[in-house]
């Protein structure tokens with residue numbers, strides 16, 4: 487029987503990467519594997535079940551360093567998961583990210599036809615993600631991961647992306663990231679916003695009741711889905727020089743670059759929210775986890791402090807009056823920066839690839855990630871902004887507009903270019919540790 491109040495999560499069966507925010511600072515590596523031989527794939531699952539860290543192992547010898555594993559739908563097929571079990575997975579996951587390009591607004595340059603190979607192809611079967619507080623510990627975790635597949639013929643590493651924290655935990659556009667995380671009932675990990683009640687575990691993990699009061703759809707047998715979740719990996723290229731140049735072009739006597747940038751993000755670069763310091767940055771506040779999420783939007787309905795269309799207000803409208811129920815669209819996010827930072831002040835593109843490996847974690851791909859990406863980031867109707875898109879991460883549009891409420895008339899920023907381009911990604915399932923063993927023990931009909 488599932489309790490209505492606090493649920494005891496089976497932390498020893500849930501992968502660490504699901505619930506624990508990444509260390510700060512961090513170094514991370516993503517490795518993609520292809521399974522060419524079913525038996526080798528099952529052996530890989532067995533080996534991984536011994537090295538993947540659970541959410542209960544908070545005091546592991548490596549501290550904040552861990553390895554996670556997730557599988558694409560094609561990966562589950564390559565392991566020979568029976569059709570009846572495959573059919574129980576979310577339909578969007580079964581399709582894969584490239585097939586969902588329309589829903590995700592991955593058009594034009596962001597279209598799957600331009601993605602970095604092998605991203606978006608049926609070759610992506612397994613995603614290994616290693617994360618650690620520094621490069622030395624990362625190497626130790628990676629070595630553990632490598633031992634599971636290196637000498638295994640029939641499993642091939644096909645892609646790798648290294649990530650590392652930029653100074654002050656900033657993402658490539660220069661804003662502090664990783665500030666806001668939702669609290670999950672039973673996880674023992676506090677949320678970051680003191681005004682936000684914990685979420686039912688079923689919002690983020692299969693096998694538990696969600697905010698709607700039901701259990702999220704899960705595959706059978708129960709062991710396969712329970713304590714697992716969906717993970718979205720997206721490589722997002724950021725046009726930093728173009729972002730800076732556009733901001734510069736929008737300045738006026740009273741509105742400098744920092745002000746414009748803060749209006750677009752909803753936070754100053756230090757992380758200080760406009761809701762708490764609307765006129766100037768306050769780096770102490772920005773770096774103070776006790777205070778930098780302690781705000782609401784209800785006392786700013788018109789967006790004079792935090793524009794309705796700014797990135798953080800769109801991506802989590804908190805208590806703002808919008809069409810819809812905010813709590814049904816929360817996401818666990820983990821962004822990890824890749825590429826070298828563009829030197830301060832440069833507004834000419836240097837041709838170097840930099841951006842974020844964006845990760846979403848949640849039990850409801852469609853109403854969480856896909857909804858936020860299509861309705862909140864790439865449309866504005868929910869907040870009375872007609873079709874306006876997110877000024878920082880929105881998809882391409884020829885007539886991008888961002889409105890900054892101010893008296894007597896709003897500032898209208900026109901001709902917004904696209905600053906973020908999708909380089910590829912995949913929808914994955916991150917199984918619980920017992921499910922990994924179940925996958926390892928799969929047998930073909932003729933073997934029974």
Ligand code: HEM
Nearest residue numbers: 657661662663664665666722798801802842858859879906
């Ligand atoms: C390269 C692309 C992106 C960049 C540079 C970026 C940057 C940021 C930054 C700097 C913050 C503030 C720090 C924080 O609250 O943790 C933030 C918050 C957030 N972002 Fe993004 N982001 C990107 C893409 C996305 C996408 C694609 C989504 C959703 C589909 C998203 C959803 C969110 C959410 C939910 C928050 C938390 C807002 C809050 O709770 O106040 N972001 N982002």
